Amino acid sequence: MNIDLRELYQDVILDHSKHPRNFGPADGAYRHVKGNNPLCGDRVEVHLKITDGTIEDARFEGRGCAISLASASLMTELLKGRNEAEARALFAQFRELLTAKGPVDLARYADIDRLAALSGVRDYPMRVKCATLAWHAMNAALEGKDEEVRTE
Ligand code: ZN
Numbered sequence: 001m002n003i004d005l006r007e008l009y010q011d012v013i014l015d016h017s018k019h020p021r022n023f024g025p026a027d028g029a030y031r032h033v034k035g036n037n038p039l040c041g042d043r044v045e046v047h048l049k050i051t052d053g054t055i056e057d058a059r060f061e062g063r064g065c066a067i068s069l070a071s072a073s074l075m076t077e078l079l080k081g082r083n084e085a086e087a088r089a090l091f092a093q094f095r096e097l098l099t100a101k102g103p104v105d106l107a108r109y110a111d112i113d114r115l116a117a118l119s120g121v122r123d124y125p126m127r128v129k130c131a132t133l134a135w136h137a138m139n140a141a142l143e144g145k146d147e148e149v150r151t152e
Pocket residue numbers: 037040041042064065066067068130
């Protein structure tokens with residue numbers, strides 16, 4: 001990875017962890033699922049408002065490391081207006097990016113946009129749990145579950 005790209009990625013992660021988007025509680029019109037990553041101490045709660053199969057709004061709250069917060073923040077931005085199948089496809093793509101072995105062609109992951117900033121965590125399996133925590137909670141919310149999601 002070249003230096004410019006690395007700096008850009010760090011800026012995205014810092015920005016979204018310090019100033020998370022769509023952050024805060026949501027009312028009963030939303031589905032709510034908590035995620036808990038005890039290895040790192042990350043706790044997030046994802047709120048999804050789904051109307052006719054489309055994610056009308058996505059919010060989250062909680063606390064954790066920069067990776068977990070930036071991932072959750074970027075996720076909420078990406079999910080709005082997507083249908084459930086699209087949301088699952090984005091998660092699949094993000095997981096693939098985070099677990100890929102060898103060099104990655106980032107152009108293949110254009111759909112997940114700035115989440116590519118988190119691609120560096122693939123060298124650190126512990127951090128992959130941080131990066132996917134909010135996504136696992138989102139996935140459970142799509143399935144209509146409401147029990148806490150744990151990374152282990
Ligand atoms: Zn973490």
